[in-house]
Structure formats: structure tokens, C-alpha cells
Amino acid sequence: VIQEILQLVYNIKPELHKNYRIEA
Known part of the structure; x- marks a missing residue:
């Protein structure tokens, strides 16, 4: 999900996807 x-x-x-990748 x-x-x-x-x-x-x-x-x-x-x-925003870039930030999510860094946090992941």
C-alpha cells in the first residue's frame, strides 16, 4: 500500500520522490 x-x-x-528515496 x-x-x-x-x-x-x-x-x-x-x-518529493527524491526526498522519499533519501529517507527510505
């Missing part, structure tokens, strides 16, 4: 949310965020704001 978390992956689905992350994918949605990536589609909405790819910039």
Missing part, C-alpha cells in the same frame, strides 16, 4: 501512495506522489510531484 505504501508503494502505491509513493507512486501517486511521484506522479503528482516528482521532486
